[in-house]
Amino acid sequence: MEKYSAYSLFKHALGHHENWQRQWRNPEPKKHYDVIIIGGGGHGLATAYYLAKNHGIHNIAVIEKGYLGGGNTGRNTTIVRSNYLWDESAHLYEHALTLWEGLSQDLNYNVMFSQRGVLNLGHTLQDMRDIERRVSANRLNGIDGEVLDVDGVRRIVPILNTSKNTRFPVLGASWQPRGGVARHDAVAWGYARGADRLGVDLLQQCTVTGFEMSGNQVRGVVTNRYGTIEADRVGCVVAGNSGVLAGYAGFELPIESHPLQALVSEPIKPVLDTVVMSNQVHGYISQSDKGDLVIGAGIDSYTGYGQRGSFTTIEHTIAAIVELFPIFSRVRMNRQWGGIVDTTPDACPIMGTSPVENLYLNCGWGTGGFKATPGSGHVFAECLASNDTPQLAKPFNLQRFYSGALIDEHGAAGVAH
């Protein structure tokens, strides 16, 4: 694989960019793979990459029904942070954040991971208690973060409406400086290119429509394009479609798939250099390097696979943004879209074995899995390679929904994305 650098750009410029190599091949599938990953989103591609890179397994296929990174990876608001409340999640997301910090170099692909800091605003006394609790927990977990009062918030985001006279005045915030955003597409492409170089076959426009089973064992996958492809192990990393795939294997999951929407404004000159999130008024916002405001909405209440949600959700989100940033009232919304998020009862992922042998699950990341992409792939690769659940993944097994050992990020921390 040719190395990307300023020099390579210069060199190719002289050749009128006629000689760039493909970033990945368009291979014909083999009959049999050691591991098949279903789902060519960030998590699936990262899994394949780390399997090949760290575990010496190269006979791998990633099967993607559309185009690489076209699922939630390509439609999220790209917020990356690790300041989760419970130890189990904090450790997992911090593991991911550490990987983010060297990802561009590791992949030789600039994923534009921008550590511009993430603010979670508090508007009520209970918000502030929750913030204190989370930041205190982060501190003891070795995760950066501080509690800011309203002056502190104003210093970081002067354009935020911090007046006392708003409907829900800002009382303070949690602040994680190491948090930020990344260029979502580049994450998928960087992993794809890295995996391809290590021999992974990326099969696009190919839908898995069933499993080849023998008893309670998965032996391969059935596809619409290439028929049956055999595999020793199958990792299912299909986010919003996890329930559908589980259905093919004959079981149900504690997952419901909901539309989650986002929108962008027209590009404006940079005025917002951090990520601002507010649960109380329900808006999430950052400004991309192109200049558009990238805004995340609340989740739609009903289930849906349509990659679109209700207009009311968009209206509420925009009202929240105008409430927080009155100067954006005359800025205009350009485009909205939706993804299908796989929500679990405790807003935490499911990683590890499934009720069916040889089939491994990595799903339930819901509204907030983009930030976990490197960590999820790294840990899940270990899981697939070792046939054992790594320490970081253990608490996220399916069993917790029977034992009751839920990791309630949702009730207790109440922070989405």
Added chain:
Amino acid sequence: MLKIHCPYCQETREEEEFHYSGQAHIARPTDPESCSDEDWGNYLYFRKNPRGRHMEMWVHAAGCRKFFNVVRDTVTYEVEQTYLIGHVPAGST
């Protein structure tokens, strides 16, 4: 933006008036105490989550406050029918 027929108000109303209430026809086990943790977990958390025809409950929260069932396609978002709690959808055998 859904439009849902409330079988009680006998009118089709805007989504804003309703709350979604999850998969329909999940009966509470009659004797919870004799359920295993697994049975109970299945009842509490595990869902069909189909891509396509879905039977689900809604409540006319800002209207008559009645719960009822809806058959909705989760891809096209078309509402096929609504029917009362305790009933089965038309066309079922």
Added chain:
Amino acid sequence: MSQSNRIPGGRCVDYGSEINFRFNGRSLKGYKGDTLASALLANEIKIVGRSFKYGRPRGVMSAGSEEPNAILQLGANPASQVPNVRATQQQIFNGLTSRTTNGWPSVDFDVMSLVGLVAGKLMPPGFYYKTLMFPQFLWHTYERIVRRGAGIGIAPTEPDPDRYDKINRHCDLLIIGAGPAGLAAALIASKTSARVILLDEHDEAGGTLLYSNDIIEGLPGIDWVKQITAELNAAANVDLLTRTTAVGYHDQNFIVAHERRTDHLADVAPAGFARQRVHRIRARHVILATGAHERPLVFANNDVPGCMQASAVSAYINGYGVRPGKRLVLMTTNDNAYEAAFDWIESGGESAVVVDIRTSVNSELLKRAATAGIRTLTGSAVFEVKGKRQVKAALVCGLDAERNALIGNDETIPADIIASSGGWSPVVHLSCHTGIKPDWREDIAAFVPGATNQKMLTAGAVSGDFSLSAALRQGASAAATILADCGFDLEDKATTSCQEHTVGMFQPCFHIPHRKPTSRSPAQFVDYQLDVTAAAIELATREGFESIEHVKRYTALGFGTDQGKISNVNGIAIAARSTGRSISETGTTMFRPNYTPVSFGAMAGRDVDELFQPKRYTAMQPWHEQAGALFEDVGQWKRPWYYPQTGESLQDAINRECLAVRSGVGILDASTLGKIDIQGPDAREFLNRIYTNAWMKLGIGKCRYGLMCGEDGMIMDDGVTACLADNHFVMTTTTGGAARVLEWLELWHQTEWPELEVYFNTVTDHWATATLSGPGSRALLAELTDLDLDPTNFPFMDWREAMVADIPARVFRISFTGELSYEINVNANYGLTLWRRLIEVGEKHNLTPYGTETMHALRAEKGFIIVGQDTDGSVTPEDIGMEWAIARRKQFSFIGRRGMAREDCQRQQRKQLVGLLPVNGDVVLPEGSQIVFDKPHQLPAKMVGHVTSSYYSAVLGRSFALALIQGGLGRMDETVQVSIGPDTWETAEITASVFYDPKGEQQHVQ
């Protein structure tokens, strides 16, 4: 050079009303009806912007919402700024202030363009993924430089002075687009009683008829339009909305339309008027009559100012009375575009040359051209533009049969405008918003709306039939079909006649070859706004980005504020060719709302400022305000937080309020607690199932505290329920939980236990509640009631009906402070009077009003929990030491019972609610602080719990807290370390959770 390009005959402008406006600091003139674009062209302004990536000069390209280049900043002052206004859609008004956004030092001379010239080659699509990675720590610095180039316009720096509005509309028929097709449809519908809405994004109805030379019903098109619009305006059943764009087509025929009500009048809307309005339209049926956008062709340097759509040339000449130049070269693939050349010559243009890529062209047409003095070249193309800051000439050459290569010799034809028409792209956007794909039609080389499950028909150019007669016919017949379907009688089905030019053979063509390969030719722009070239698209596919969605994401094709209206199809065609697929196989990218951008203000509507969310108040609010209370947000409620006296800090006030309750008497407005009236023979049984404790034996006149869990066994709400009569109870819930609990009760009743005879009704708002608390409360209450307050007759946890201050009341002797308390409930109409009387009479008892903060501190001293503060959805009744509230012997397996028996809920070492006393009694532990048993030597540390509630207790003279701690109940008197800041620890001792009056003597007081 004032309006030197102005000519007579513009149909949309009023030559009698001169308008003064500003552009880049210059004062210019135009006429009423002009768009900013037409007025700039009239004033011979060529450069209206600089391109995003390469800083190239750009001019007006179109006359409508498809405009990619003329994106200006509007606004006369810091609050009225509007970024990214399309000059082609903005009418001018006196005082309009506009400027270009990119280009330094000026848009006419931009230093960036030099950088673009040199560095452009280093910036192929995706270049940033390939560089700026080393060294790792420098990315942040690189990014700051990258961000300097970001954005187009500038956000205002001050809050918006304007209001916005929303309105809900319902109709039998919504017609989107008021061109001939839409008008014909509306005309039919106007003669029925159907409810009809016709909307058009343009300043006036008419569509292409505003600019064309068509004759309808013997009238010039424009006159026909005026006649029809007058009829429609007069029809009571038709709403005709102009300046209103359908921006989103959502499921089940829900259409969002954006109306610009005052943007054409002034910077800021007249007082009382909404600047813009969002229409939320529910339509039984929709007719999509959105017409088509003309596609320019892709050739070298096709972005130099002076390059335009052919139809835009006609629009400026006929519509606005502006001929944007003198010498026209027009390249076309079809007959229709010739009209622009005719218009040019007729309006006095010096010369026009038509370069037709077709080899065989309708001879009539050629004859007509010759007669008009228009030179025509067939089988040829303009392959390159000469000129840097404006068009100077066209390089023209012959094409081979496949149109893949140039043949013969170049000819340089001088020109100041080069127009092109590569055919038409139906405006399929809206039809696709609900997730369907458009269909490619090879015969017309265009995408048309695909089959949809919405109740929608198409008419006119959007359906792929580009003739006027078809537009009129299809509009009428679509309307007739729909109206018949809705059951309306149609009296008049007569069709509208028109005079039509023949539509000749059309030659699909998108990208004009150059002598050099695409990668080496001068830039051939596809997406102007984002500087996406044909070479960029080819490069993307070469690098493996083959899916059209990948091409879009890698090159940014169609990502701009125009969403690629005129560029996408060209881009798709180029991608298709370079991947060896057909256009149909390649497909389009996904269409999404908004069709054109909508200001956030309009999307938010009235849900801003004071009305952002309801503020809920109790009946006593006027008094609280007078008393200077500060308020706490609890859900949507505003609750008095505390009542500071002059000079008091929060802590001072709380201390004062707390001591008053502990030693005298205080009064709290407890009206916000949820209250549910429960009636029916099975009310008790129902309570038994829904609460964890037992209810069968609660007597009339008695109250009981209840804990409510979810099926998972976790606490979800709590409150006191009183037995009013055998079949009649009133339940209280937490303030925030009221609505949820009521829905919860209904859920169980309606879906699981319909056989239970019971009804629930909210009475939260009906009862106002004033709570007297403290040892002095009895004496105070006694002054205002004849109720026998003797504790033997009115003991703790009883309620009585009585007159209080001459108002009928229900008095509950329950306590959330641990003191003798009376909660006085009256019909809320009398709440304020009751309160005032209590305050008045209370004066001599030293009655002190207290707020939620004091209430919280007092209850915490007693170890009473607050659901949501001391619990968080992961806490069972056992965890908070409330086994006593679990009636395991109940017959029915109450909600939560099985859940709390699960393995993990029964494990040892769960977190349990305990008290905490900081060793240093002056330190109030921050609520939320995490707890460890021993100070950690390294991170991550093992946390064992957190502080849930923490206060300074005035009565104890020290701080105290409640905490959830692993196995806490078995660790009494042990010390823990509380992390109260970076490297700051506080030692605290685990204690029982009741700090004050553990025996309850105060609340049971005899």
Added chain:
Amino acid sequence: MSNNSYAIMEQQPSIKGLANTPLVNVVRGAIPGPNAVGIEEHDDVGHLVLRGDATLLASAVTEVLDLAFPDQPLSSCSRDKTCIRWISPDEWLVTVPGTETSSVESSLRDAIVGHVAIVNVSGGQTIVHLTGKHASDVLMKSTSYDVHELNFPTGKVITTTLAQAQVIIRRLDTDQFELVIRRSFADYIWSWLRDAATEFGVNG
């Protein structure tokens, strides 16, 4: 005067003038405009919620209130100051002159046999009339329900959302609507309506 099964309580003091309506604290006053929208509170009304089977309630209502019983969804029956509105298949809202509230409640209780609930909610809600040529425009800005006369004729009652609150709306006439609103939302709804009506002018 509770009997053993249900507590019925006279909740209105005998002394006059102690009451404050939910709209005690709002800004009133006219905003000039040619076709001003009337926004006016009608207080001193007793509100009773009836829950139960139509078959149990119908005859008692007719007997006690001298009104036909609106058993059809979304219908209402009224006479002078008394009105009964269908709310749900087992719920009706009765309004009567304020002073009659508990006597009506008692009479209904006495007249009904079987499982029903009667709840006095007079303190929890109030009635606002919206009148004038633009009254329906104001409603269109406030609710997604189709208030066109063809869909929402005089006498029809709906429970729906008004801005971000809930409301019961009855059409009294072409240009006249009755809104039943909750006390705690009253300030919000009042401000909302005035704001929405500003472009037309406000009487109220």
